[in-house]
Amino acid sequence: MENYNLIDGQVLPQVGFGTYKLNGTTGVHAIVNALNNGYRILDTAYNYENEGTVGKAIQESHVDRDQIIVTSKLPGRYHSYDQAINAIQESIYRLGVEYLDLYLIHWPNPKQGKYVEAWKALIDAQKLGLIKSIGVCNFLEEHIETLEKETGVLPTVNQIELHPYFNQKDVLEYHKEKGIIIEAWSPLGRASEVINDAKIGQIAEKYNKTIPQIILKWHVQNGVVPIPKSTSIARQIQNIDIFDFYLESEDLAIIDALTQDNGRLKDQDPATYEEF
Numbered sequence: 001m002e003n004y005n006l007i008d009g010q011v012l013p014q015v016g017f018g019t020y021k022l023n024g025t026t027g028v029h030a031i032v033n034a035l036n037n038g039y040r041i042l043d044t045a046y047n048y049e050n051e052g053t054v055g056k057a058i059q060e061s062h063v064d065r066d067q068i069i070v071t072s073k074l075p076g077r078y079h080s081y082d083q084a085i086n087a088i089q090e091s092i093y094r095l096g097v098e099y100l101d102l103y104l105i106h107w108p109n110p111k112q113g114k115y116v117e118a119w120k121a122l123i124d125a126q127k128l129g130l131i132k133s134i135g136v137c138n139f140l141e142e143h144i145e146t147l148e149k150e151t152g153v154l155p156t157v158n159q160i161e162l163h164p165y166f167n168q169k170d171v172l173e174y175h176k177e178k179g180i181i182i183e184a185w186s187p188l189g190r191a192s193e194v195i196n197d198a199k200i201g202q203i204a205e206k207y208n209k210t211i212p213q214i215i216l217k218w219h220v221q222n223g224v225v226p227i228p229k230s231t232s233i234a235r236q237i238q239n240i241d242i243f244d245f246y247l248e249s250e251d252l253a254i255i256d257a258l259t260q261d262n263g264r265l266k267d268q269d270p271a272t273y274e275e276f
């Protein structure tokens with residue numbers, strides 16, 4: 001697996017590991033397995049209430065701390081400057097680490113209207129050495145433009161909902177121009193009907209791979225970093241075993257054509273959805 005170079009000079013592997021819903025002892029086992037199976041990005045959030053679980057797994061794995069991109073996220077209720085700094089420190093304490101590799105604003109919450117203030121806290125936390133790279137999730141182009149205009153600092157990463165039924169192709173080009181890496185959340189559509197799609201199934205047969213492997217490779221070939229979550233060791237290994245083949249452009253086009261106007265898993269349009 002190769003790395004992307006972020007605009008701040010840090011690196012990011014091509015596939016990461018999601019941890020939403022991985023809690024407690026089961027979660028620790030799953031995350032230790034993921035690290036031991038080769039995943040190097042761990043994606044958690046203050047709101048997942050599992051930063052302790054993720055930290056315990058980091059301690060129990062055989063992987064050196066400096067090889068892991070520990071990612072967490074700022075909840076909407078802490079967008080005020082002082083609250084954001086406290087939340088970052090709290091995440092560090094809960095994870096039992098000295099610093100975060102990547103820290104993201106979880107949702108822009110445009111109606112609340114405090115994401116620029118939160119961004120200023122992330123910029124300062126990076127200067128203080130609490131965070132290596134700063135980024136966002138679920139930001140629309142207009143929100144990113146506002147960050148750049150108000151602070152001059154672009155996010156390194158924007159983590160957004162992306163899967164074959166909601167491919168946001170138009171959004172990819174803007175990020176490429178800005179040098180912002182896109183991470184795909186729910187890259188397998190959270191195991192919804194897309195992982196049984198007949199057209200992707202035909203492609204999977206052609207390459208002798210599974211449908212999830214084809215979907216994940218489609219993300220990677222689009223220059224997107226998918227962060228699939230799995231409790232199962234077998235599925236974790238399967239999801240990262242995607243670097244021995246390439247999808248032909250005609251197959252990429254078939255998957256691209258599956259996108260739908262209302263393809264979001266839930267009604268979480270960042271223009272209107274707010275999460276605290």
Ligand SMILES: NC(=O)C1=CN([C@@H]2O[C@H](COP(=O)(O)OP(=O)(O)OC[C@H]3O[C@@H](n4cnc5c(N)ncnc54)[C@H](OP(=O)(O)O)[C@@H]3O)[C@@H](O)[C@H]2O)C=CC1
Nearest residue numbers: 018019020137185186187188189190191212228229230231
């Ligand atoms: N920034 C944001 O706003 C958001 C971020 N995220 C992040 O993105 C991560 C990934 O998204 P998530 O919503 O978890 O959904 P995913 O698309 O990663 O799907 C996870 C589901 O797919 C199943 N699965 C995984 N691999 C396979 C496979 N090979 N075959 C069949 N089923 C499989 C899992 O089951 P099992 O565990 O049994 O294998 C689980 O039910 C999250 O964990 C979180 O870290 C998610 C949502 C929003």
Ligand SMILES: O=C(O)C(=O)[C@@H](O)[C@H](O)C(=O)CO
Nearest residue numbers: 020045106107185266268275
């Ligand atoms: O999982 C996350 O990171 C979220 O932001 C949640 O909104 C998640 O997508 C969810 O489904 C909560 O019900």
